[in-house]
């Protein structure tokens with residue numbers, strides 16, 4: 047196994063190993079990718095306050111997210127088509143998360159189904175829901191997540207329509223990949239991926255295929271989304287979904303204080319400050335830039351998590367110090383999964399925990415719950431002001 051010291055090491059191996067279509071799917075943002083880029087570069091603008099001669103023994107990164115114990119407050123974010131990044135990708139990522147002691151979130155658009163992941167794991171995972179026009183399908187999907195004993199429903203609110211990612215259209219993204227001269231030429235250079243994929247439990251959308259009718263082509267994400275996702279989703283419908291679920295709910299995709307207030311008012315157990323990893327509204331602010339304003343608005347009313355742009359334990363620490371109780375990582379674990387399967391996801395989590403732990407120590411903190419704005423230097427204009 048190569049020596050992995052940071053997330054970029056995993057990304058380099060990932061790029062070599064996985065077919066271009068799926069690398070591009072993960073490694074892109076919408077339109078100009080400004081928000082995608084700023085999600086990571088904005089973390090660099092926040093500086094850390096070094097403290098010395100503080101007893102740093104007995105440190106812990108352990109904490110809680112929505113009342114569940116976690117080895118560190120970093121959950122695996124829902125990522126569609128994870129099972130195309132590596133054979134049985136959702137099962138492998140879920141197992142790595144379970145062993146590490148962090149939550150795994152299964153996407154509606156996963157390859158392995160809810161049932162397959164439940165069968166392969168022993169602790170409850172979280173299920174992410176996209177709202178669709180077909181209410182009967184949604185009801186059955188929620189019931190399947192209940193039957194699988196999922197411990198939270200993550201309702202994603204920022205994808206009623208799909209943000210355009212140029213590369214996916216040009217590559218003809220689909221699961222499984224359609225065999226064209228171009229994809230065949232690329233797949234021939236990814237033989238290890240291909241051989242493993244031949245033995246995979248599944249190569250299509252496990253939560254969808256066989257569970258819905260009247261869909262013209264379930265293999266193409268873009269087509270499916272346009273036909274099925276519910277453009278009429280509003281807060282009233284969110285409330286109904288929360289009632290239908292009846293358990294813990296996390297509302298994901300909040301990037302505005304007004305929306306954060308609505309989510310808190312509905313009684314969500316947590317919100318995820320997120321711009322979907324820069325994949326939806328290009329030109330939106332980075333999540334980390336919006337976090338202070340959202341904390342000020344609802345920090346006392348609802349648990350706040352953050353994702354989009356986290357590539358290191360230092361990024362996690364900055365989000366926690368700004369007040370988030372937890373974080374989610376998307377691409378950072380996908381790089382690990384594509385690079386080396388389950389071991390790669392564990393490697394990604396290990397890297398992040400070490401960075402978080404060492405940074406805590408050098409900032410003079412012994413627990414993640416002790417982190418605060420006192421650990422940070424934030425540029426004066428970091429927040430900005432919206433036009434009235």
Ligand SMILES: Cc1cc2nc3c(=O)[nH]c(=O)nc-3n(C[C@H](O)[C@H](O)[C@H](O)COP(=O)(O)O)c2cc1C
Nearest residue numbers: 072123124125126153202322323354355375376377
């Ligand atoms: C390839 C890819 C697929 C994604 N699919 C989903 C999805 O199915 N559901 C969802 O709620 N979010 C999805 N997201 C967004 C992630 O849950 C998360 O918000 C985002 O990846 C965080 O940004 P990061 O990748 O910079 O960590 C996806 C992100 C990526 C990169």
